[in-house]
Amino acid sequence: MSEPPDGPRRPAPESSPTSGYGPAPEQGPPDSNQQVTEPPATPDERPALAERHLHPVAAALAALDSVRDAIVSVVVLVVIGSQSGRLGNLAAVLAVGGALIAVTLGIARWRAETYTVVDGTIRHRRGLISREETVVPLARVHSIDTAQGPLQRLFGVHELHVQTAGGGARGEIVLRAVEPSEARRLRTVAGLPADPVAPDRPRWRLGGRGLIAVGLTAPQLGILLPLAAGTAALADNIFGDTGIRDAAVDAAPTEASGIAMLALLVLVVLWAVAFAGSLVVYAGFSVVRDGDHLRIERGFLQRRATTVPLARVHAISVAEGPLRRPFGLCSVRLETAGYGSEAGAARTLFPLLRLADLDGQLAELVPGLALERATAPARQEVGGGPSPATLQAGARGAEALAPDGWRRPPQRALRRYLLPRVLVGLLAGAILTVAVPSLWPLLPALALAGVLVGVAAFRAAGWRLAGGRLAARHGALTRRTVLVSAGRLQDHSLAQTPFQRRARLATFSMTVASGTSAAVAHLDVAPSQALFDSLRPIPDS
Amino acid sequence: MNDVHPEPDQRLPTQARTLFAFQSLMAAAPLALLALGARSALAAAGAPDWTGIAVLALAAVAAVVLVAVEPRLRWRNWRYALRDEEIDLRRGVIVVTRTLIPTIRVQHVDTQRTWLSDRLGLRAVVIHTAGGSHRIPALHPDTATAIRDRIAELARRPDDV
Numbered sequence: 001m002s003e004p005p006d007g008p009r010r011p012a013p014e015s016s017p018t019s020g021y022g023p024a025p026e027q028g029p030p031d032s033n034q035q036v037t038e039p040p041a042t043p044d045e046r047p048a049l050a051e052r053h054l055h056p057v058a059a060a061l062a063a064l065d066s067v068r069d070a071i072v073s074v075v076v077l078v079v080i081g082s083q084s085g086r087l088g089n090l091a092a093v094l095a096v097g098g099a100l101i102a103v104t105l106g107i108a109r110w111r112a113e114t115y116t117v118v119d120g121t122i123r124h125r126r127g128l129i130s131r132e133e134t135v136v137p138l139a140r141v142h143s144i145d146t147a148q149g150p151l152q153r154l155f156g157v158h159e160l161h162v163q164t165a166g167g168g169a170r171g172e173i174v175l176r177a178v179e180p181s182e183a184r185r186l187r188t189v190a191g192l193p194a195d196p197v198a199p200d201r202p203r204w205r206l207g208g209r210g211l212i213a214v215g216l217t218a219p220q221l222g223i224l225l226p227l228a229a230g231t232a233a234l235a236d237n238i239f240g241d242t243g244i245r246d247a248a249v250d251a252a253p254t255e256a257s258g259i260a261m262l263a264l265l266v267l268v269v270l271w272a273v274a275f276a277g278s279l280v281v282y283a284g285f286s287v288v289r290d291g292d293h294l295r296i297e298r299g300f301l302q303r304r305a306t307t308v309p310l311a312r313v314h315a316i317s318v319a320e321g322p323l324r325r326p327f328g329l330c331s332v333r334l335e336t337a338g339y340g341s342e343a344g345a346a347r348t349l350f351p352l353l354r355l356a357d358l359d360g361q362l363a364e365l366v367p368g369l370a371l372e373r374a375t376a377p378a379r380q381e382v383g384g385g386p387s388p389a390t391l392q393a394g395a396r397g398a399e400a401l402a403p404d405g406w407r408r409p410p411q412r413a414l415r416r417y418l419l420p421r422v423l424v425g426l427l428a429g430a431i432l433t434v435a436v437p438s439l440w441p442l443l444p445a446l447a448l449a450g451v452l453v454g455v456a457a458f459r460a461a462g463w464r465l466a467g468g469r470l471a472a473r474h475g476a477l478t479r480r481t482v483l484v485s486a487g488r489l490q491d492h493s494l495a496q497t498p499f500q501r502r503a504r505l506a507t508f509s510m511t512v513a514s515g516t517s518a519a520v521a522h523l524d525v526a527p528s529q530a531l532f533d534s535l536r537p538i539p540d541s
Numbered sequence: 542m543n544d545v546h547p548e549p550d551q552r553l554p555t556q557a558r559t560l561f562a563f564q565s566l567m568a569a570a571p572l573a574l575l576a577l578g579a580r581s582a583l584a585a586a587g588a589p590d591w592t593g594i595a596v597l598a599l600a601a602v603a604a605v606v607l608v609a610v611e612p613r614l615r616w617r618n619w620r621y622a623l624r625d626e627e628i629d630l631r632r633g634v635i636v637v638t639r640t641l642i643p644t645i646r647v648q649h650v651d652t653q654r655t656w657l658s659d660r661l662g663l664r665a666v667v668i669h670t671a672g673g674s675h676r677i678p679a680l681h682p683d684t685a686t687a688i689r690d691r692i693a694e695l696a697r698r699p700d701d702v
Binding site (some may be wrong): 080087314337489490491492493494495496497498501511512513514515516517533535536539 | 545546626627633635636637638639640641642644645646670671672673675
């Protein structure tokens, strides 16, 4: 209250979730400069929130859950009921009774569920028969995320996810319906920045055109297109080469083209599904950096706001899908400790971005991985092995993924990239040809595909160490680049087969804290060994 | 600090060969079934007798390599070293892989025992980082405990993940 209206909003003064168990309100005064429509947050003297229930809409949500859980039995009952009249009546009775029970249970669950803040801990009690209580120390809470489904939005409430370092996207405590004022109060008590973020923070938004572009180039499509093309070619081949097609055209003119049409239809449907899926997931996507946290909002039906402490962003991975790379586009994922097992959408930093804009955006939003702030020019030549000092030194004006400074596999490694892929193509082609002799054109086609994929993989492979950031890139159809602070690797390896040993080649791989690993195959052994030897952990402060 | 990490020099105890051999044996069991199945299939298809015998001989050679040779090579190639700042592993029969795990990245360390490893007086040590886990498959129980405690001590320096 004492803060001037324009006073800087401050997040928790200690960014680390392990900053002790002190009473929370000492960590920051409640925000008085927000557009608070409800009564302002509790004064500092009150260390705790009184025990309270969720918003009553939680009862409806619980009831809906019960219905959803019972939906299979209901469908079975209805199906059985439709077979015989008497059972039909019984099914109707059961369905109505079940709905009543669901509502009653929902209300009972809502009454049984409370949360409170006591002794510097958030306590969540719930359960009708077996009472459960979850206790999370406020000091361990690194964010309180929100999600908002259609029903919650109708009532203007949020689902709160209380996150600690150990958890995934689903919080340690999930409060399914909390009013905004209450959510703000909880955040304030936990010493977290309250909603919303000031407009002057670095921000990135996915616009309407961007959203459509995301849908159009959805990664699933990269797999679908060749698949559909293959199916169409297959149909053409089977019916073309064996003469069946002519017969078919005579007998049933739609037979051959029917399959092609069907393949096309399947493709269109799948594409529409992928398109709609991307729209629903990424609509209204925005990233804001608020001090040392990223706030990511997304979703159409279900609005989600996730807070990620920058300290936990150890790396990013950049994917250039086959439909995106030709346009210089990529998508970027956060590699965050603790979120490793989450679905792709939960880890997205940029659903779609020009590769050329990556450095600028990183500097704004994830400065720990950008190179601009660094001071000394990078020593990209690692033949002699960079010293740890080099690793911590920076690159002036260098760009995270700029084309220069990359260490690539030598030319003599090319055939090693080609051979296994061509063999796989030949083998698949051979099996198909043996099974259906008329498919023989697939044999050279698949071998050629192997060559193309191999060349693509060869051209993608490489690594670069600049400004203490290590980038490793691999992949064929989709290029993947993992960019990590070199000092924060979880492990790194160098592997050699006997063939590689003879050719003085080696495969370098590394793992980041999300569990994602990147391997670059068939590199010159000397610089790879130098890289292997030079990498040292830098303790996180 | 020297830029080059010395090669790891600690070997696994010799009993590890027996452990590896038993593990290979379990991998070889399906091979035997497969060979027997292939032989009866050949016989049923009316192929000459020698084809079936050749399949069995081939499987026998593979089994010998798998059970007698591979475990020894695996044991011979396994090296580890525990330094203050890193855990250094080198292993592999065909693909030789060397891995460095910074000790400050270690989240926790497990020792594991099975019925078989107990009979052989061995323990496995599993080193967990935020990115995954690494396993030293066979150690003397005393060594395993010592390594576990040592890593736990070294890893005590805080690492904020």
